[in-house]
Amino acid sequence: MHDSTLTGRRGFLQASVLGAMVSLLPAEKAGAAAKPEAAAVFPQAPLAPQPFQLLPAGSIRPTGWLRRQLEIQAEGLGGRVDETWADLGPHSGWLGGNGESWERGPYFVDGLLPLAWQLDSPKLKAKAQRFIDWTLDHPWPNGMFGPTSNDDWWPRMVMLKVLTQYQELTGDARVLPFMTRYFHYQLGALPERPLRDWGRMRWQDEVASVLWLYSRTQDPKLLELAALLKKQGYDWQGMFAEFPFREKTDAKLVEAKGGKNAFMEDDGLQVHGVNVAQSLKASPVWSLVSRDANDRAAIHHQLAQLDTYHGLPNGMFSADEHLAGRSPSQGIELCAVVEAMYSLETALAITGDAVLGDRIERIAYNALPAAFTDDMWAHQYDQQPNQVECSLHRRPWTTNGPEANLFGLDPHFGCCTANFHQGWPKLTASLWMACADGGLAATVYAPCRVGTVARGVPIEIEQETDYPFRDEIVMTLRPASSVAFPLRLRLPAWCRSPSVKINGETVKAMPGEGFLTVERRWAAGDKVELSFPADVVTETGFNDSVSFSRGPLVFSLPVGEAWVKWRKRGLTNDWQVYPTSAWNYAAGDAGTVERHPVGERPFAGATPAMTLTVKARLVAWKAEEGAADPVPKKPAMEDEPYTTLRLVPYAGAKLRITSFPALAS
Structure with missing residues (x-):
């Protein structure tokens, strides 16, 4: 047994910043070939040190369900959109x-x-x-x-x-x-x-x-x-300091101030969802130049403001096209989803804050796959947590048009058709990061193989897991020769009893610790076993509505789907989707969690890897122009008996209810 030195998040940040100041890694020479085991390049003085750095592109390869997901992307629009x-x-x-x-x-x-x-x-x-x-x-x-x-x-x-x-x-x-x-x-x-x-x-x-x-x-x-x-x-940081945009954007008010062109001026651009998603990296990135801790920390205030006034249960904020309030009938643009992920991945490297990894997973394992058909040959411009119909209507968007939530080649506008491609590949590239003191950090969890260096020694790490559909993760380390370095493992904030074992021996892991640091000499074949058991959590949202999550996964009621081809689009089609089952339920106590095999299409609703039952009853709640009315706060009960609903992971239900009226006790 090797001795292990364990440090908490605060000690880690202090140690990593000090390590970065005294031992910055050398910069690459122009033209030097980058190899899979090449070291990450950290900021050079006078830039501020940062605790983590993304590994060189190509250092991380997907395996397991993640590789299948990337293959689906490659075989669909992600690899063939230029052909059509x-x-x-x-x-x-x-x-x-x-x-x-x-x-x-x-x-x-x-x-x-x-x-x-x-x-x-x-x-x-x-x-x-x-x-x-x-x-x-x-x-x-x-x-x-x-x-x-x-x-x-x-x-x-x-x-x-x-x-x-x-x-x-x-x-x-x-x-x-x-x-x-x-x-x-x-x-x-x-x-x-x-x-x-x-x-x-x-x-x-x-x-x-x-x-x-x-x-x-x-x-x-x-x-x-x-x-x-x-x-x-x-000045994004200044805007969020006294955040004035606390309601759904009123297009008529914006136009009254500046006319039709106002949406290309500050009045429109500062509440534009994709701009806001990209702004999440502004303060962390600038902190490298300013060396100001307030700049580095500002992202948390930004996220808090967005959650408070525009937060959705899928980890995103509403913006369809502009900030749209907290009603789960509002949508979020696919471009904003992938840009928020990239911003958070960048910010995680600069700040070392584990909570950003939790947010990345919430978005990546819910909002990202939800916006596509299971074969990734069609996507939505806007998705809604409460999405009961995908059809040609103008309601309930702030400024988007009637195609906004159709599934297709380029519904509403083609930016997302071109931009969605970065979501899964950049998530893959962010699963592991280098540490400024020569260590390695597991920042986001998914199956992968890593090839990099730790304190000058080439190392491969095989990470086997069906997370987020399962709780267990097994890492096998294979350094070229034994080497001492700190391994940092993100402990999700939602996990109340994390378990960490090194070669079968338990290492103390405290919930809420952020990153657990294990400092030891590693040898080929060493195994790290993680278990993150998760409770089903009932979350309260807009109008006292309730939604259900377990670990990174959010659960939704799948509404029956009738897919109607609207038009042929070369190698793909544009689709409208109509409901074939009731959706107007109030929900209460969560019941049984059941696990099923993770399918070839990991997020497919027809073969969910996990399901959750909840107690429910039909209530008075209607849709207008294809959109569910905002969740009623105290709905009238229909004259129907209580029932049990089977919820599936959010992304598997293309028509769904995610935020329910609370069932009266």
Whole structure:
């Protein structure tokens, strides 16, 4: 038996910051090939140290149910959308054509690239490479890049995210000088052509890429650029400090202030759901430059404000298209789901706060898969926790149109068709992170295989689990030679009795600890066994409604579904979905949890991996124009007996009730 040193979250953060200050990892050289076991590159002084860092792209490969989910994405729209959608086809402006030349090409590759390498798919790699090669091989003479039909800063911000991943995957020597030249150009151009609309709201995404490059080149002009982007960008932290947007956005009031164009000015952009999702990383990212602990911690205040005034039971906030209040009949855009995940993954690395891992899992294992058909050949623009019909109606959206919750190729607007691809691959890339003191951290749980280094020694970790559908996780460590390093294990905040064993021997794990740190010498074959037993929790929400969760999973009543093809869309279709069973129930006590096999399609409603029974009774509650009325606070009971409902994981029910009126005792 080896001695283990256990530290809590506070001690870990102090130790990791100190370790980062005295032993920052060396930066990569331009053109050096990145290998799966390559070390993470931490921020270089004068940037603030951070406790965690994402491993180089390609270090984590999915296994088990997660690999099946990524294969479904690759075989559906995620890998083939360019074959059926002109906006990403051969005439794309990001392939040198005269087609769509703004954000959709970069959006697509931002998820396609990690998906291709995680699945080691030659076909998908070739698709991604075409976009990257055209971009790198066609810079403008002045340093700008991308299609010449526009000079908008915003779509370049997305392609920069692509290039950072690509350089880590391949070590392509073109990337660092290409990015340097562009950033130098932009530093000179921004005073006369400042950030506007989307770029002004999303400046933090580019600052993340700027700091990524700075950690590799130490070019002082990059810090000047970061400061200028922040200065010209929208002040998200200031907005949330005295958060004024506490009700559903009233489109008529916004238009009365600024006319139809008001939604492209601050009055509209600051309550735009995707902007808000991307803003969650703004303060943590900027804290690397400011070195201000208040900036680093501000994300928690932002999340609290969103939960209080717009929170939904699936881990997201409502915004359809703009912030929409707490009613679970309101929706959230798929772009906002994947952007919130990416923001939280970034923030988790910078802050080391375990609670962000809980939030990532809540979104990833509910809101993300809920927005797709099980084969991922169709998706929604907006999803609703209480979604009783997907049809052509304008109710209840703030500003979206009647196609908003249809399942299809590009319902309502095509941004999500291009952007959803990043959700699963970037979650995979965030399952494990490097620690500033040379250790490794398990940050989000799913089956995977990790290849990286720990204190200079190559190591592989096999993580076997059916989590979140099961409670147990087994990690097998295989370092190339025995090596001492701290292993940090996230203890979910919802778990009241976590269990941790090292080679069969129990290690004390305290609920609420955040990250449990196990410091020891690790040898090939060492096993870490985790168990996170979960209680069924009844959560109170809008109008005293109740919803049910167990661990990361939220449960919903599946409403019978009649799928009606609205129109053929090349390789796929657009669908309307109508209810075939009653949904107007009040719910009370939770009953039995039953476990079932995790199917080939892990989140499919027809084969749920877990079910939950609840006591219920029909109540007076109706739908209008395809949308359930807001949950009634004290509904009248129908003249029907009590019954037992069988709930399934949220994502498996494409028509569903998630927030129920509380059943009178």
